[in-house]
Amino acid sequence: MPSGPAMLTPSIAALLLPLLAGAAPPHARLTATLDPLNVSGNTVFRRPCVSPTLRPGGEAQAAANTAAVQHSVDSCGAAGGGVVELPTGDYVVGCIQLRSKIELRFGSTYAQRARLVASSNASLYSSSCDAVFYSSSASSGTALTSVAVTGHGAVDGTIAADKLRPLGHKLSTGGSVLFKLAHLCNISTLHLQGVSFLSSPSWHVHLARGLQ
Secondary structure (H helix, E strand, O other), X not given: OOOOOOOXXXXXXXXXXXXXXXXXXXXXXXXXXOOOOOOOOOOOOOOEOOOOOOOOOHHHHHHHHHHHXXXXXXXHHHOOOEEEEEOOEEEEEOOEEOOOOEEEEEOOEOOEOEEEEEOOOHHHOEOOEOEEEEXXXXXXXXXXXXXXXXXXXXXXXXXXXXXXXXXXXXXXXXXXXXXXXXXEOOEEEEEEXXXXXXXXXOOOEEEOOOEO
16 A cells, blocks of 8 residues: 555546635535526525515414415515525414425524424415415316425424314315315425424325326
């Protein structure tokens, strides 16, 4: 075995020299372009969208939090897609409709997790939006492409479990809703990573037809 200094192969040197010079290699640079479902790292999309301003405080903030997340998701989708980052903390929400080319990213690190708590207020759900995360009806509705839920955190159904029972909660508008934490169907390319779904009154994650 040679006793002199270790030699760098050309391929390793090509990666290390830009770093030593203070520049990242091309594949390590974050760009403003959409990079759908490149799951080699911790990110799925790279274009940041406006994150929602969420309010702690339990059920009293549920409607405002739901509207804030929905607005961020809708705006991001209309702009061509990207990352909607949910801030650190616990926030009560109702049903949120997902859009194409959207990554919902929970928190920034494991120590700074985000938790969405499912509201027990039945008016924040409907027969066509029966989960915290809802994509589209299993039998109809617009198909989505490239949807991701990633990061550090959880969707928690604990406080909803007592009121939104597995047999279905009666709605004031008629009919009933069988509540889930996530109702995901008609999605071409779905990515779930790092987010827990806890204590649902019925299904935690309902995966239906049309998924890839």
